[in-house]
Amino acid sequence: MQIRTERLSLRPLDAGDLEPLASMMDDPEVCRFIGDGRPRSRERVERTIRFAEGLWRGRGFGPFAIERADRFLGVCLLVPIACSGMDPSDFDARGPEIEIGYWIAREAWGQGYAPEAARAVLRWAMSDSGAALERVIAVTHPAHERSQRVLERIGMRRVGETDAYYDTTTSLYTTPDARGS
Numbered sequence: 413m414q415i416r417t418e419r420l421s422l423r424p425l426d427a428g429d430l431e432p433l434a435s436m437m438d439d440p441e442v443c444r445f446i447g448d449g450r451p452r453s454r455e456r457v458e459r460t461i462r463f464a465e466g467l468w469r470g471r472g473f474g475p476f477a478i479e480r481a482d483r484f485l486g487v488c489l490l491v492p493i494a495c496s497g498m499d500p501s502d503f504d505a506r507g508p509e510i511e512i513g514y515w516i517a518r519e520a521w522g523q524g525y526a527p528e529a530a531r532a533v534l535r536w537a538m539s540d541s542g543a544a545l546e547r548v549i550a551v552t553h554p555a556h557e558r559s560q561r562v563l564e565r566i567g568m569r570r571v572g573e574t575d576a577y578y579d580t581t582t583s584l585y586t587t588p589d590a591r592g593s
Contacts, residue, residue: 432484463503486516551582
C-alpha cells in the first residue's frame with residue numbers, strides 16, 4: 413500500500429522505521445505538543461511500531477511513514493484515538509473514533525509536508541478504494557496554532573474544545589460524515 417503526492421511517498425510504518433522515528437521522537441521540540449509533551453523512549457517507539465503493524469494487518473489502515481526521496485520525514489497517523497480516562501499507551505483500548513495526525517522531524521518543518529501528507533491520507537481514508545471511513549477526527553493542543561492551520565488547510569472543520577481525549581483539553585476538528593453534516 414503506497415500513496416504518492418507531488419513530493420512525498422507514504423507507506424505503512426514498519427519496523428524498518430525504528431531508528432529514524434526513535435531519533436525524531438527523542439527531540440523535545442517535536443514532542444512538545446504530542447501527548448504529555450515529553451520525548452518518547454525507544455521502548456515506546458517500538459510499541460508504537462508494533463501497534464502500527466497490527467493496525468495495518470487487522471484494519472487495513474494505520475500510521476504512514478512520510479518519505480521524500482527515501483528520506484524519512486515523519487509520520488501521518490490514522491489511528492483509533494485515546495479517550496480520556498484510559499491509558500493512551502494501551503493501544504488495544506483505543507477508539508472507536510479514528511484520528512488523523514502528523515509528527516514531522518524538525519528539520520522538515522515549514523516546508524508544507526504535514527498538509528501535503530495529511531491531505532493525501534485523509535482523501536485515501538475517506539475513499540471507497542481506501543479505508544472507506546465515514547468520519548475522521550483530529551485533536552490538537554489549544555495553543556498549537558500551526559497544527560490547527562494544517563487541519564484547516566486539509567478541509568477539517570473546528571468543532572470546539574473538548575476534554576474527551578487524552579485526559580486534557582484539546583481543540584477538536586472533524587470531517588463531514590457520509591451524510592454531509
